[in-house]
Amino acid sequence: MPLLSSQTARPKDTKGTLRRLLSYLNAYRVPMAIGLILSITGNLFALYGPKLAGKAIGAIGDGAGMANFPRIYHYLKLLLVLYVGSAVCTFLLSVLMMKVGRSVGKKLRSEVFDKLMTMPVGYFDTHQTGDIISRVSYDIDVISNSLSTDVVQILSSLITVVGAFIMMLTICPPLVLAVLITIPLSIFYTRYITRKARPLLSARSAMYGQMNGYSEEMFSGQKTIQAYAHEELTLTEFDGINEQTCEAFFNADYISSKIGPSIGFINNLSLALTAMFGSIFYMKSIIDLSQISSFVLYTRKFSGPINEVANIANEILSSLAAAERVFNLLNESDEIADLKDAVELTDVRGEVELEDVNFSYRPEKPILRDINIHAEAGKMIAIVGPTGSGKTTIINLLMRFYEPVSGQIYVDDTPHEHFTMESLRRAYALVLQDTWVFHGTIYDNIAYGRIGASRDEVVAAAKAAHIHHYIMCLPQGYDTVITEDGGNISKGQKQLLTIARAMLYDAKMLILDEATSNVDTRTERRIQKAMRTLMKDKTCFVIAHRLSTIQNADTILVIGNGTVAEAGTHEELMAKKGRYYNLYQAQFE
Numbered sequence: 001m002p003l004l005s006s007q008t009a010r011p012k013d014t015k016g017t018l019r020r021l022l023s024y025l026n027a028y029r030v031p032m033a034i035g036l037i038l039s040i041t042g043n044l045f046a047l048y049g050p051k052l053a054g055k056a057i058g059a060i061g062d063g064a065g066m067a068n069f070p071r072i073y074h075y076l077k078l079l080l081v082l083y084v085g086s087a088v089c090t091f092l093l094s095v096l097m098m099k100v101g102r103s104v105g106k107k108l109r110s111e112v113f114d115k116l117m118t119m120p121v122g123y124f125d126t127h128q129t130g131d132i133i134s135r136v137s138y139d140i141d142v143i144s145n146s147l148s149t150d151v152v153q154i155l156s157s158l159i160t161v162v163g164a165f166i167m168m169l170t171i172c173p174p175l176v177l178a179v180l181i182t183i184p185l186s187i188f189y190t191r192y193i194t195r196k197a198r199p200l201l202s203a204r205s206a207m208y209g210q211m212n213g214y215s216e217e218m219f220s221g222q223k224t225i226q227a228y229a230h231e232e233l234t235l236t237e238f239d240g241i242n243e244q245t246c247e248a249f250f251n252a253d254y255i256s257s258k259i260g261p262s263i264g265f266i267n268n269l270s271l272a273l274t275a276m277f278g279s280i281f282y283m284k285s286i287i288d289l290s291q292i293s294s295f296v297l298y299t300r301k302f303s304g305p306i307n308e309v310a311n312i313a314n315e316i317l318s319s320l321a322a323a324e325r326v327f328n329l330l331n332e333s334d335e336i337a338d339l340k341d342a343v344e345l346t347d348v349r350g351e352v353e354l355e356d357v358n359f360s361y362r363p364e365k366p367i368l369r370d371i372n373i374h375a376e377a378g379k380m381i382a383i384v385g386p387t388g389s390g391k392t393t394i395i396n397l398l399m400r401f402y403e404p405v406s407g408q409i410y411v412d413d414t415p416h417e418h419f420t421m422e423s424l425r426r427a428y429a430l431v432l433q434d435t436w437v438f439h440g441t442i443y444d445n446i447a448y449g450r451i452g453a454s455r456d457e458v459v460a461a462a463k464a465a466h467i468h469h470y471i472m473c474l475p476q477g478y479d480t481v482i483t484e485d486g487g488n489i490s491k492g493q494k495q496l497l498t499i500a501r502a503m504l505y506d507a508k509m510l511i512l513d514e515a516t517s518n519v520d521t522r523t524e525r526r527i528q529k530a531m532r533t534l535m536k537d538k539t540c541f542v543i544a545h546r547l548s549t550i551q552n553a554d555t556i557l558v559i560g561n562g563t564v565a566e567a568g569t570h571e572e573l574m575a576k577k578g579r580y581y582n583l584y585q586a587q588f589e
Contacts (some may be wrong), residue, residue: 021143024104024150035096039155042089047080047163050301052079054294090156098148105144111330112136118334121401122169122361128213130505135329138208139322140404146319150312159306164301170293172287179299180271182266186306189266193259194317200252207248209325210367211241256317267303274299336403345423348508349379349412350539352398357407367393369562371407375555377508378537382550384583385559391543394559398541399425429507433514435494442471443478447496449505457504465500467493488579492520509539521546547584556580 025032056075061069096337112135124132168176218225218234225234278292287295343351357371367390375381383391396402397409400421409416416424429449437445447453458478462468470493474480482489487498499515544550551570558573558580565579573580 007035017320017324017327020327021320024107025100025147026101027107031096031100034450035093035100035152036155038089038093038096039152042086042093043156043159043163044426045086045089047160047167047301049079049082049086050294050297051167052082053297054290057290057293093152093156094149097152101144101146101148101151104147105140107564108140108143108326109136111141115332115334119332121396122458123332128210128216130211130213130216131209134205134209134212135325138212139325141277142322143319143326146315149318151315153312154316160305161302164298164469168295168298168302171291171298172278172281175274175277175281175287175295178277179270179302181273182270186263186266189262190259193255193262197252197256197317198321200248200255201317202324204245204248205318205321205325207241207245209376211245214238214241218437226564246420248307249578252318263306267306270303271296271299277414305515314330318431322457326531335421336400339417342420343417345411345419345427348427350427350508351375351410351412352509352539352541353410354394354397355408355410357397357404357409359397359402359404361402367562368397368404371564373557373564375539377539380540380542380550380552381552382542382553383559384544384547384550384556384580385565387489390562391557391559392513395430395513395541398511399428399430401586427504427507427509429505429510431495431498431502431510431512431515435491435498437482437494437497439481439483441479441481442497442560446500453463453504457499462506464503465496467482467496467500470496507538510541512540512542512544514543515547521548522581547580547587558583 045243052075054081056072059071059075072345116132116136165176168179196243211261214237218238225231257438274296278295281287282289282292293369352373352375354371354373355369360366369384371394373381373394383394385391393402397404403417411419411424413426438448443455443458446458450457459468462471462478471478495515502510502512502515542550550556553570555567556570556573557564558578560579566573566576568576574584
């Protein structure tokens, strides 16, 4: 199988990622328009505040006893009304954007999950489960939170900066130059730090996914870890990954955290220049005290949002890095699409043929070479051979989980790619060595193979799989709930459930990949006998290591070095005294 990989190297496209991320907001144009109105209204309230504050300061007068208290109180009341109104608008905007962010997150999760359902099996063979889960959960949460908070902050800051700049121009245009001197410095510094932080934040997200992948693997193999007393080794390995993850987080946060304090210093420098030149203009009677007060307050209004945006730059960059990982997944190729003239596979006879099939997961390492197999309808084909010889790969090719590098596979004398993928796979009932059951009742797990199956049909399949007696011994019988991944039943019982599921499935062809490896020999023989009855006139492919269970197969194929080394019945192969004979003797010596 191909090596696992936690991430795929892709060129960075920040602008493309940002455009695609913002495109998700197009579906929420009405809420966004309302949010824009709330933001403008709240900021106008806040922006007019310094003007009133300056007037209130001007009403104090230049000497003792010159304060006009009625006017001061009047301005203070107006200020209170304005700031309360601004706070209400900000609150409503935050609630609105929170709902928008959650809706976008929900949409993204649905798209990612839908995408995962259409992706080829090869993707899951080459990517850690924990890393995929990290993209579905952590990365989308980062995006959702950023849309809920950062977009509000940026929108509000943009309006505030523009509004404050206009108000400063109306007060004293020459003094605005003192503020503008520092703007280029802020822009160039922010761009410099952003370029350095982007790859570090991407690496942080990748390491987080890798740590999740390792954790998921270790949790699923906890019994094996304890059985081999590898707790200390596992802890050591996790400490190493955890250390790398922490280092990635520190490097990303360290470089991005420089933006806020640095921009704050530049803004304070701007304020100092404003105060200095403002004092000179006041002494030259260019502006009065109330104008200076208003201008200084607007300077804070102008520089404050810039500083706030700089402080959340880390979150914005994290959101872009997370969005890049999510969009990379969404950009992955789907399974090979059906041909335009593909037809439904109906009236299946069950005749299957592989003609000169070659396959490799990696070009430099061929797995199958010139495989020729002919399975007549209703016959049982057993496939045996050493581990890694390519037995399961043949099954993957039959189900079109992978496509042959060359050669052709026929079903009922027709190339199988001429059938729709769905109808082809529905023609097979599949039972794998790695059993899969889900959280739900035993009835639901068996009936999963055929939607709408009656209780009697489910019970009949369970009886045929020799698990009915065990089910009836449970307190709730068929209504007993299986925990996640079948943690409250044994492996053998899980395997019997999946066999019952396949028996219930109305298919003309059956694939058993070590399907009885977790049951005892007596039960296995009884199941094989029941299967022979149930699979009468159906084509059956059986992969088995226990050769005693496939002696009655119509044809036994021995796979070795990627080719069909021997083929025949049990008696014929034993008489040849070749590979099959040696395998058989090795099991019973």
